[in-house]
Amino acid sequence: MxxxxxxxxxxxxxxxxxxxxxxxxxxxxxxxxxxxxxxxxxxxxxxxxxxxxxxxxxxxxxxxxxxxxxxxxxxxxxxxxxxxxxxxxxxxxxxxxxxxxxxxxxxxxxxxxxxxxxxxxxxxxxxxxxxxxxxxxxxxxxxxxxxxxxxxxxxxxxxxxxxxxxxxxxxxxxxxxxDTVRESDGLALSSRNAYLSPNDREEALKISSSLRQASAMVVKNILDSKEIIKEMRNTLGDLEVFYVEVLNRDFEQLSHVEIGNTIILVEVRVGTTRLLDNIWL
Amino acid sequence: MxxxxxxxxxxxxxxxxxxxxxxxxxxxxxxxxxxxxxxxxxxxxxxxxxxxxxxxxxxxxxxxxxxxxxxxxxxxxxxxxxxxxxxxxxxxxxxxxxxxxxxxxxxxxxxxxxxxxxxxxxxxxxxxxxxxxxxxxxxxxxxxxxxxxxxxxxxxxxxxxxxxxxxxxxxxxxxxxxDTVRESDGLALSSRNAYLSPNDREEALKISSSLRQASAMVVKNILDSKEIIKEMRNTLGDLEVFYVEVLNRDFEQLSHVEIGNTIILVEVRVGTTRLLDNIWL
CATH class of the missing domain: 3.40.50.620 (HUPs)
Known part of the structure; x- marks a missing residue:
């Protein structure tokens, strides 16, 4: 090399x-x-x-x-x-x-x-x-x-x-x-994960959980963005949420998930660390 | 073609x-x-x-x-x-x-x-x-x-x-x-010269005159930027002057002309038309 x-x-x-x-x-x-x-x-x-x-x-x-x-x-x-x-x-x-x-x-x-x-x-x-x-x-x-x-x-x-x-x-x-690479428990890999305390690390799992939940809702044909975002915010609990958004691949807001053309994005603060994650549906 | x-x-x-x-x-x-x-x-x-x-x-x-x-x-x-x-x-x-x-x-x-x-x-x-x-x-x-x-x-x-x-x-x-191409009387070619009335066209000659004058001063070893700019502004007379500047090739102001590293620039309004010109010394 x-x-x-x-x-x-x-x-x-x-x-x-x-x-x-x-x-x-x-x-x-x-x-x-x-x-x-x-x-x-x-x-x-x-x-x-x-x-x-x-x-x-x-x-x-x-x-x-x-x-x-x-x-x-x-x-x-x-x-x-x-x-x-x-x-x-x-x-x-x-x-x-x-x-x-x-x-x-x-x-x-x-x-x-x-x-x-x-x-x-x-x-x-x-x-x-x-x-x-x-x-x-x-x-x-x-x-x-x-x-x-x-x-x-x-x-x-x-x-x-x-x-x-x-x-x-x-x-x-x-x-x-x-594609995003994840730890076996779902946390998206990021160089900034190094900042997380053991407790932060545990809290951070709520991010991928919320995305899995969104994915499960879509599988059940619940496509309404507001409903999905509401459930995700529930799962994120008391983490400081910068945004939860349902967008198309051109980054325009969607009122309903369009299969094959949707990204659901989350950014939160865990402890002092900003973490972001998303799924492409 | x-x-x-x-x-x-x-x-x-x-x-x-x-x-x-x-x-x-x-x-x-x-x-x-x-x-x-x-x-x-x-x-x-x-x-x-x-x-x-x-x-x-x-x-x-x-x-x-x-x-x-x-x-x-x-x-x-x-x-x-x-x-x-x-x-x-x-x-x-x-x-x-x-x-x-x-x-x-x-x-x-x-x-x-x-x-x-x-x-x-x-x-x-x-x-x-x-x-x-x-x-x-x-x-x-x-x-x-x-x-x-x-x-x-x-x-x-x-x-x-x-x-x-x-x-x-x-x-x-x-x-x-x-290099800039000029009319035989000195006016730098520009697509915007088409806007000039016959009277404007005459007035515009002051621009190249002022640059020739600067050049003549430098030949006589008058290198002080302030002196050169003052004479040039005199020549430009009552034209609306946006700037007359003595700069080096990196576009930094010079207190004195440095031969081989100077551009003297003028921009004026003639009638309703902005015209610019310069010489590289």
């Missing part, structure tokens, strides 16, 4: 790789952008990238611009050496490990999230968060020029906005959504 | 063209984005693109998002048939002629100009102008994937911000600045 920290060195190195129509057999590139603290969720993204591409690039970059003031940038888990080992063992070809100063200068051109879809749900409680996400993803995609880039469905709004960016700005990469 | 209006059709058509390192001889692409109403300034961009590339693409797109409310979007000169002829006669290979609805949808991800450099000079009097410019240029560059894109030095701040965008977001296109 090659480790590169300089963006322009990586860009030069990969130049000409991604041209899958070429007779030379230039290779398809699969790309998995991460903020480190890798877990099975990331490994499933890497696995998918390996299945679908000839060359796999993973980036580890704790992107400061997507954290608001007072958020957990400073305490975000950092496990650089373990992350490198995981990448190596997962068969990653190139690990991109840039420094902040390689990625940002002063007074920059930035990406701005859509005025509506960028400021609902997580974007409502974290107003400039998605501007930071879109800016760093744009930079990373332009450096790596991947054929395909892999994002988890757990961060559904992020996935939606990145897909919009690629489509609206006519970018060349295909965005591949990958 | 091929004329294409669908962005994705053009993107597909050009796919694999721009890979100059390939043994197959994939062609280099030179790109000249325009808003139509083509004049000798545009033709000089096309000429340069033809010299340096194997395939030349010109776009004609009157981009609504770079006009503020109340500006001249509706009366901007439109000469579609003449423009097509000019492109054909200039040896353009592909003319990209999209409709607004092909380029924009609702609730979009946009580019935002840098907080400092995007809001001085023209950005000061036209606050969201450069967001619109950067967004459309990003779209166009992603559709055409040119090896090189050509922009006139006359719109110096636009050129500066586009170059910053390409560098900061790690885009692959090389931005090529091209």
């Amino acid at each position: 090659k480790i590169i920290s300089c963006p322009l060195e990586l860009k030069e190195y990969l130049k000409g790789e991604n041209n899958s129509t070429s007779f030379q057999g230039n290779r398809t590139i699969g790309f998995v952008p991460t903020m480190g603290a890798l877990h099975q969720g990331h490994i499933s993204l890497i696995k998918k990238a390996k299945e679908q591409n000839e060359l796999v690039v993973v980036s580890i970059f704790l992107n400061p611009t997507q954290f608001l003031k007072g958020e957990d940038l400073d305490k975000y888990p950092k496990r650089d050496e373990a992350d490198k080992q995981i990448c190596k063992l997962s068969g990653v070809d190139i690990l991109f490990f840039p420094h902040v100063a390689d990625m940002y200068t002063n007074d920059e051109v930035t990406l701005c999230a859509p005025k509506v879809r960028g400021y609902v749900l997580e974007g409502n409680s974290r107003p400039s968060h998605f501007n930071g996400v879109l800016t760093v993803v744009m930079k990373l995609l332009n450096i790596v020029t991947p054929t395909r880039a892999y994002f988890g469905k757990k961060d559904a709004q992020q996935l939606n906005l990145i897909s919009l960016m690629v489509k609206q700005l006519f970018m060349s990469t295909q965005i591949i959504p990958v | 091929k004329i294409i209006s669908c962005p994705l059709e053009l993107k597909e058509y050009l796919k694999g063209e721009n890979n100059s390192t390939s043994f197959q001889g994939n062609r280099t692409i030179g790109f000249v984005p325009t808003m139509g109403a083509l004049h000798q300034g545009h033709i000089s961009l096309i000429k340069k693109a033809k010299e340096q590339n194997e395939l030349v693409v010109v776009s004609i797109f009157l981009n609504p998002t770079q006009f503020l409310k109340g500006e001249d979007l509706d009366k901007y000169p439109k000469r579609d048939e003449a423009d097509k002829q000019i492109c054909k006669l200039s040896g353009v290979d592909i003319l990209f002629f999209p409709h607004v609805a092909d380029m924009y949808t609702n609730d979009e991800v946009t580019l935002c100009a840098p907080k400092v450099r995007g809001y001085v000079l023209e950005g000061n009097s036209r606050p969201s102008h450069f967001n619109g410019v950067l967004t459309v240029v990003m779209k166009l560059l992603n559709i055409v994937t040119p090896t090189r894109a050509y922009f006139g030095k006359k719109d110096a701040q636009q050129l500066n911000l586009i170059s910053l965008m390409v560098k900061q977001l790690f885009m692959s296109t090389q931005i090529i600045p091209v």
Whole structure:
């Protein structure tokens, strides 16, 4: 596994790789952008990238611009050496490990999230968060020029906005959504689970419970969003709920679940930790 | 000359063209984005693109998002048939002629100009102008994937911000600045010159006069910015002056002209028309 920290060195190195129509057999590139603290969720993204591409690039970059003031940038888990080992063992070809100063200068051109879809749900409680996400993803995609880039469905709004960016700005990469990986008891994997106390960990199970409940209601043909949300909020109990929403795949509110075109999303605070989860129905 | 209006059709058509390192001889692409109403300034961009590339693409797109409310979007000169002829006669290979609805949808991800450099000079009097410019240029560059894109030095701040965008977001296109083309009496060519009455046309000569004067002062080793600006404002007389500035190539103010690293910029209103011009020293 090659480790590169300089963006322009990586860009030069990969130049000409991604041209899958070429007779030379230039290779398809699969790309998995991460903020480190890798877990099975990331490994499933890497696995998918390996299945679908000839060359796999993973980036580890704790992107400061997507954290608001007072958020957990400073305490975000950092496990650089373990992350490198995981990448190596997962068969990653190139690990991109840039420094902040390689990625940002002063007074920059930035990406701005859509005025509506960028400021609902997580974007409502974290107003400039998605501007930071879109800016760093744009930079990373332009450096790596991947054929395909892999994002988890757990961060559904992020996935939606990145897909919009690629489509609206006519970018060349295909965005591949990958299913959420869960602990055996249902908790969605997240680097932020490391913040949870044993008691928080127990409380956090209410999130996946509420989603399983929604799913069970839909199976019983209870499709009314209000009913579903009410039951879910009951299950979430006294957790601080940022939102429970029933949306279509374009992130518009649905009065009734439409099978094959629905995402039900939850964000709550458990202890001091924000956790989000969702199911796609 | 091929004329294409669908962005994705053009993107597909050009796919694999721009890979100059390939043994197959994939062609280099030179790109000249325009808003139509083509004049000798545009033709000089096309000429340069033809010299340096194997395939030349010109776009004609009157981009609504770079006009503020109340500006001249509706009366901007439109000469579609003449423009097509000019492109054909200039040896353009592909003319990209999209409709607004092909380029924009609702609730979009946009580019935002840098907080400092995007809001001085023209950005000061036209606050969201450069967001619109950067967004459309990003779209166009992603559709055409040119090896090189050509922009006139006359719109110096636009050129500066586009170059910053390409560098900061790690885009692959090389931005090529091209010298301003002038009428024999000195007036810089601009599609907006069409708005000038005969009297305005006469008054507008003060702009290039003031720049020639600045240049003459520098030749005489008068390098103090304040002195130069004062003389220039005298020459501009009673024209409404938006700014006269002595900047370095990074668009930072200079107290003294630095030969090889200076741009002197003027923007004025002549009649109802905003005109800008500059010299690079």
